Amino acid sequence: MDIPAALDALSTLLGDRLSRSKADLEAHGASESHYPLTPPDAVAYPQDTAEVAGILKICNQHGCPVIGWGAGTSLEGGALATTGGVAVDFSRMASVLEVRAEDMVARVQPGITREALNTELRATGLFFPVDPGANASIGGMVATRASGTTAVRYGTMRDNVAALEVVTASGEVIRTGSAAPKSSSGYDLTSLFVGSEGTLGLITEVTLRLQGQPEAVSAGVCAFGDIGSAVDAVTEVILTGIPMARIEFLDAATVAAVNGYSKADFPETPHLFVEFHGTPAAVAEQAERFGEIVTEHGCSGFDWSTKTEDRTRLWEMRHHAYWAILASRPGSRAIVTDVCVPVSRLAEAVAATQADIEAAGLQAPILGHVGDGNYHAILLLDGSEEERIAAEKVSSAMVERALEMGGTATGEHGVGIGKQKYMATEHGPAWDMMSTIKRALDPNGILNPGKVVPATG
Amino acid sequence: MDIPAALDALSTLLGDRLSRSKADLEAHGASESHYPLTPPDAVAYPQDTAEVAGILKICNQHGCPVIGWGAGTSLEGGALATTGGVAVDFSRMASVLEVRAEDMVARVQPGITREALNTELRATGLFFPVDPGANASIGGMVATRASGTTAVRYGTMRDNVAALEVVTASGEVIRTGSAAPKSSSGYDLTSLFVGSEGTLGLITEVTLRLQGQPEAVSAGVCAFGDIGSAVDAVTEVILTGIPMARIEFLDAATVAAVNGYSKADFPETPHLFVEFHGTPAAVAEQAERFGEIVTEHGCSGFDWSTKTEDRTRLWEMRHHAYWAILASRPGSRAIVTDVCVPVSRLAEAVAATQADIEAAGLQAPILGHVGDGNYHAILLLDGSEEERIAAEKVSSAMVERALEMGGTATGEHGVGIGKQKYMATEHGPAWDMMSTIKRALDPNGILNPGKVVPATG
Numbered sequence: 003m004d005i006p007a008a009l010d011a012l013s014t015l016l017g018d019r020l021s022r023s024k025a026d027l028e029a030h031g032a033s034e035s036h037y038p039l040t041p042p043d044a045v046a047y048p049q050d051t052a053e054v055a056g057i058l059k060i061c062n063q064h065g066c067p068v069i070g071w072g073a074g075t076s077l078e079g080g081a082l083a084t085t086g087g088v089a090v091d092f093s094r095m096a097s098v099l100e101v102r103a104e105d106m107v108a109r110v111q112p113g114i115t116r117e118a119l120n121t122e123l124r125a126t127g128l129f130f131p132v133d134p135g136a137n138a139s140i141g142g143m144v145a146t147r148a149s150g151t152t153a154v155r156y157g158t159m160r161d162n163v164a165a166l167e168v169v170t171a172s173g174e175v176i177r178t179g180s181a182a183p184k185s186s187s188g189y190d191l192t193s194l195f196v197g198s199e200g201t202l203g204l205i206t207e208v209t210l211r212l213q214g215q216p217e218a219v220s221a222g223v224c225a226f227g228d229i230g231s232a233v234d235a236v237t238e239v240i241l242t243g244i245p246m247a248r249i250e251f252l253d254a255a256t257v258a259a260v261n262g263y264s265k266a267d268f269p270e271t272p273h274l275f276v277e278f279h280g281t282p283a284a285v286a287e288q289a290e291r292f293g294e295i296v297t298e299h300g301c302s303g304f305d306w307s308t309k310t311e312d313r314t315r316l317w318e319m320r321h322h323a324y325w326a327i328l329a330s331r332p333g334s335r336a337i338v339t340d341v342c343v344p345v346s347r348l349a350e351a352v353a354a355t356q357a358d359i360e361a362a363g364l365q366a367p368i369l370g371h372v373g374d375g376n377y378h379a380i381l382l383l384d385g386s387e388e389e390r391i392a393a394e395k396v397s398s399a400m401v402e403r404a405l406e407m408g409g410t411a412t413g414e415h416g417v418g419i420g421k422q423k424y425m426a427t428e429h430g431p432a433w434d435m436m437s438t439i440k441r442a443l444d445p446n447g448i449l450n451p452g453k454v455v456p457a458t459g
Numbered sequence: 460m461d462i463p464a465a466l467d468a469l470s471t472l473l474g475d476r477l478s479r480s481k482a483d484l485e486a487h488g489a490s491e492s493h494y495p496l497t498p499p500d501a502v503a504y505p506q507d508t509a510e511v512a513g514i515l516k517i518c519n520q521h522g523c524p525v526i527g528w529g530a531g532t533s534l535e536g537g538a539l540a541t542t543g544g545v546a547v548d549f550s551r552m553a554s555v556l557e558v559r560a561e562d563m564v565a566r567v568q569p570g571i572t573r574e575a576l577n578t579e580l581r582a583t584g585l586f587f588p589v590d591p592g593a594n595a596s597i598g599g600m601v602a603t604r605a606s607g608t609t610a611v612r613y614g615t616m617r618d619n620v621a622a623l624e625v626v627t628a629s630g631e632v633i634r635t636g637s638a639a640p641k642s643s644s645g646y647d648l649t650s651l652f653v654g655s656e657g658t659l660g661l662i663t664e665v666t667l668r669l670q671g672q673p674e675a676v677s678a679g680v681c682a683f684g685d686i687g688s689a690v691d692a693v694t695e696v697i698l699t700g701i702p703m704a705r706i707e708f709l710d711a712a713t714v715a716a717v718n719g720y721s722k723a724d725f726p727e728t729p730h731l732f733v734e735f736h737g738t739p740a741a742v743a744e745q746a747e748r749f750g751e752i753v754t755e756h757g758c759s760g761f762d763w764s765t766k767t768e769d770r771t772r773l774w775e776m777r778h779h780a781y782w783a784i785l786a787s788r789p790g791s792r793a794i795v796t797d798v799c800v801p802v803s804r805l806a807e808a809v810a811a812t813q814a815d816i817e818a819a820g821l822q823a824p825i826l827g828h829v830g831d832g833n834y835h836a837i838l839l840l841d842g843s844e845e846e847r848i849a850a851e852k853v854s855s856a857m858v859e860r861a862l863e864m865g866g867t868a869t870g871e872h873g874v875g876i877g878k879q880k881y882m883a884t885e886h887g888p889a890w891d892m893m894s895t896i897k898r899a900l901d902p903n904g905i906l907n908p909g910k911v912v913p914a915t916g
Contacts, residue, residue, distance in 0.1 A: 104694050104803035127698070147643035158641050160650070161618065176889040182799040183831040184615050185867035186604040186654050187874060187885055188911055189893045193617070193650030197643050214700040237561050241584070243671040243737070245702070280700070281748070287740050342639040346561035374640040410642035417644060428644055432633040435900065436646045442899035443892065454645055 005086060008066035009044050012088065015056050019047040019094075030089040034136075035077045036337050036383070037419055042069060042083035046090050051167060051175055051206040057090060058204065059173035061448050069450050070200040072139025073115055077338050078418025080146060080199050085451050090204060092141050098122050099207065106212045107164055107181050112141025112205050119210075128212040131156035134414065135321045141205050146416040147197030151320065154240075154373030155247040155279065156213060158414065163196050167207035171444040181209055194439075199416055200450040202443050216279035219247070220289050221313040222306030224296050226272045229253065229356075233349040235299035236274070236372050240345075242295065244288050246373055248277035250320055253356070255367035256327060256380075263326030264319045269302075274372065275320050276306075277313070327367045327380045334365075334382040339397045341404035342376040342413030351407060355379055355400050362392040376413035402427075417454050425454070462543060465523035466501050469545065472513050476504040476551075487546040491593075492534045493794050493840070494876055499526060499540035503547050508624060508632055508663040514547060515661065516630035518905050526907050527657040529596025530572055534795050535875025537603060537656050542908050547661060549598050555579050556664070563669045564621055564638050569598025569662045576667075585669040588613035591871065592778045598662050603873040604654030608777065611697075611830030612704040612736065613670060615871070620653050624664035628901040638666055651896075656873055657907040659900050673736035676704070677746050678770040679763030681753050683729045686710065686813075690806040692756035693731070693829050697802075699752065701745050703830055705734035707777055710813070712824035713784060713837075720783030721776045726759075731829065732777050733763075734770070784824045784837045791822075791839040796854045798861035799833040799870030808864060812836055812857050819849040833870035859884075874911050882911070 013020045021027075022044050031041030048054045061068045067087025074081065083089055092113030100109040103126050110119060117137045120129050132143060134150035142148070144166070149158035156162065165179030178191035195202060226232040229251070236249055252260065252273045260266055276292065278285040285308065293304040307313065319326075328336055343351045352368055359366040359379065370377025379400065381393040401411045401424050411417075411424040425433050437455045441447075447458040470477045478484075479501050488498030505511045518525045524544025531538065540546055549570030557566040560583050567576060574594045577586050589600060591607035599605070601623070606615035613619065622636030635648035652659060683689040686708070693706055709717065709730045718725055733749065735742040742765065750761040764770065776783075785793055800808045809825055816823040816836065827834025836857065838850040858868045858881050868874075868881040882890050894912040897904075904915040 102801070102803060103698070105801040106698070107801075147647070149641055149643075153641060157618075158643075160641075160647065161614075170892070174888055176892060177887065178889050180865055180867050181801040182833075182861075182866040182870065183802065184606055184610060184617075184799055184833060184870050186606075186615075186871050187867045187869045187878065188654070188882060188890065189659075189896060190604070190617065190647075190650045190654055191889055191892060193647045197645070197647055202646075214698050216700060241560070241563070241671050243673060281744060283744050284741055287738060291738070342641055344559070344562040344564075344638040345640065346559060376639075376641060404639075408637055409639040410637050410644045412644045413639065413641050414643050421644065425645060430634065431631055432635050432648055433645065435627070435633060435648060438899050439646060439896060442895050 003065040005043050005066050008061050008064035008088070011060040012044065012046060012057060015060065016046055016053065021045045030071055030091065031083060032074070033079050033082060034075055035079065036335055037079040037082060040082040040084055042089040043086045044088050046088050047094050048090060049094050051169065054090065054169045054204055054206050055173040055175055057088065058169050058171060061088060062172050062446055065446050065448060067451050068204065068448050070141065070145060070204050072113065072142030073137060075136040075138045075142065076146065076418055077415045078420040080416045080418035080453060082419060084419065092139060095206065101126055102181065103128060105181050107209050108212055109207060109209045110140055112139060112208060114140050116140060116143065123212065127215055129215050130210055131213045132159055132162055140208050140210065144196055144205055144208055145198065145200050149414040151248045151250055151371060153371060154249055155245060160193060160196050162211045163192055163208060164211050165209035166192050166195055166205055168195055168203040168205055170203045171446065171449050179209065199418070199453050201440060201454045202449060218282040218285045218308060219277060219279055219313060220285040220306050220308045221277040221316050222289065222304055223268065223316065224274050224301040224304040225269050227300055229272050229352050230349040231300045232272050232274055233372060235296045235301065237345055238295050239292055240373060242291065244292055246276060247279040248275065249373040250275040251370050251372035251377065252323065253368040256323055256369045259326040259330040259367055260319050260323055263322060263329050266319060275316055323369055324380060327382065331365055331382040334384060337381040337383065337393050337397055339379045339381065339400055340412050340415040341400055341409060342374060343404050343407045343409030345375040347407040347409070348372065348375050348377070351403055352377055354403055358396045358399050362396050364389065364392055364396060366396065374413065375409065460522040462500050462523050465518050465521035465545070468517040469501065469503060469514060472517065473503055473510065478502045478504070487528055487548065488540060489531070490536050490539060491532055492536065493792055494536040494539060497539040497541055499546040500543045501545050503545050504551050505547060506551050508626065511547065511626045511661055511663050512630040512632055514545065515626050515628060518545060519629050519903055522903050522905060524908050525661070525905050527598065527602060527661050529570065529599030530594060532593040532595045532599065533603065533875055534872045535877040537873045537875035537910060539876060541876065549596065552663065558583055559638065560585060562638055564666050565669055566664060566666050567597055569596060569665060571597050573597060573600065580669065584672055586672050587667055588670045589616055589619055597665050597667065601653050601662055601665055602655065602657050606871040608705045608707055608828060610828060611706055612702060617650060617653050619668045620649055620665060621668050622666035623649050623652055623662055625652055625660035625662055627660045628903065628906050636666065656875070656910050658897060658911045659906060675739040675742045675765060676734060676736055676770060677742040677763050677765045678734040678773050679746065679761055680725065680773065681731050681758040681761040682726050684757055686729050686809050687806040688757045689729050689731055690829060692753045692758065694802055695752050696749055697830060699748065701749055703733060704736040705732065706830040707732040708827050708829035708834065709780065710825040713780055713826045716783040716787040716824055717776050717780055720779060720786050723776060732773055780826055781837060784839065788822055788839040791841060794838040794840065794850050794854055796836045796838065796857055797869050797872040798857055798866060799831060800861050800864045800866030802832040804864040804866070805829065805832050805834070808860055809834055811860055815853045815856050819853050821846065821849055821853060823853065831870065832866065
């Protein structure tokens, strides 16, 4: 590994688009979550695929670590330069290259954020449905296999990426997938790169599947006495085939935080926030059937509305829940957990986590994507070592329980730094196979080293 | 490579469940399509995963080819033993191991056929939606990344496999994925094995995603003057967001063959056969909106029905179309092509193929899954070398055109023997990456050698 030699060559390639300013290094070493500052040695701002290929050729030759950087919204430190090297910032590769409305796909550069993309799509009648809350970059969402509130209807990034352009560790440019709706032609390299967290290649172009903007949207809220009833209701709703567009769970503590932050007055009990997409008749029918089922399961009155302002307010409250929770304990920092379990085990998993939180004397509201079995606890910390240790313990128990229940250590935040320690338990010998693939595709181990699989090379 | 030594050791392991009878070898060397008989050296009938692991350990030690065998319904010779070796027949591993209705998943062995699975699921209110027409085995469908008439609504095998148990080339048992609805934990090995055609491992267990049986189903047919109008109508239908469950295209020649075979009396022009799933109100609304759109595009009257007998007859006719087409030219054999293009190019692609067929003087009805851009020509051959050459030419032109249009050489039949020659053109350097992965996971090149990627080891 000769990072200085790599930086010299990169400086010649990129000129002042290779930055070594302290502010830039710190901005690319910081995390939205609780991880310590880990600045890279330099930040590269490529303008096109050829430059990305040039960067990788140089770094591969010198064994210099390369870490892709999108919007910096990872919650697990996925883009932190833990062994130094070069952060490749895609902010200058952030265009929509092509929208093919008839084929319902868009070809975009990785640096574009999902909100910017949807703004550009507005006039086409189409939208990109994956919504992780944060205004993440599309490249980062691909690398993390992100999802969020709409996955129950539209799937995760796994389901919404049709094709990729990727630069390999050696600087070769490959294309995976196509704009055809399906294929059985060869290995699914697209899916291999989706969720690989920049450890197998750098994504330089993404062909995304789009959806038609729904003609009508209705949204509503319902309150339950306990999480078990809410989950039972959701299970029945999904089995019934009601095509829920969003179905979000908020526990009583989250609702209290939202009330405080967003000046709302929900009863402080577990809630579901839901949304339906379709024709006016279909969303009305869906909402009515949903209302019948949740009422049978003890929901105290289901109100829904097709008004845009009501809906916008509802999802703003949901998307701001993280900030609402942080504000509920002024001055705190948070550990944000993320596990996913089979839906049949969700109520039990959440209840056990709540019991752990209470036993530990912590403040940690829980919320999640209940249709997906995916939930988060926002563990609020005062900065003391005591609370940090207690929170790590709760978080570990949550992951271990999810794995025992046949679930996964992370539903949507990725492995990053935080979940690496659970990979051997979760995957067993399949984790060794992941390492075999990593070594085959990145023999010098330069791509985001130490993430997903142990550092190699 | 020492096949005799491998067979000796396998005989010790399996006793009379290693067959070398001529009838057995020929049954496992035959194809449903036009490929010549290619018998393996032996057929193994494992009873459990441990035996599959034992088979692979022996074959890996002796460099003996191993080819998984399900129901023998591949149309591209995917399971033919082109370099000899052992066919591993999964017919004794054909059980449903577990149905978890709340989680909408079933854990099954690879040898079960999709019809047997759906029979077992009937009482649960759930069904497995992927329907390639043939009564294929689930393991074969996974390996081929199969799809069929319902992919437009429920996706392909890529979308409907949650987890796998796989035995690797060295005989190690790994598990990929989980029953949790989603995950961002590590590389998506499940997707890597789906569509790998037995070249990376043998699948010994599959966790499938299930769907709720729709409360109501309606189906109907509509006739068009030409393929262009039919495709334009479908494009608009899909953009509008009508959740079509099936939307099948049959050209005039296919309709004529169906009329003759199934004693039907459809006008002999291009047709769409469609199906809707949902609540009674939803399927009625969908059918009405669909009817409005297709009428605008020149459909001469759209009839639909919710009666089970009407629907069963319709899909029997569609599923028997292949046999109807074969019967339309008595004594003929068929080359069945399979390409997939972006939907915006479908009408142009089909028209060009029809022109090629006419210019070649061949009989070759066209049908396809129009919502997916996926179509087939059934090239009927009299056995003469002249027709075979002409048909190969039409088939090649169809693939080359699909690739020029940004499509794929195979939408659902797999690479097998027939599509290998297009892989370099379709994938470019990504095909080399597939070979790199193959060499890493199967260094001795024993797993279905010569399929998907060039033979290695």
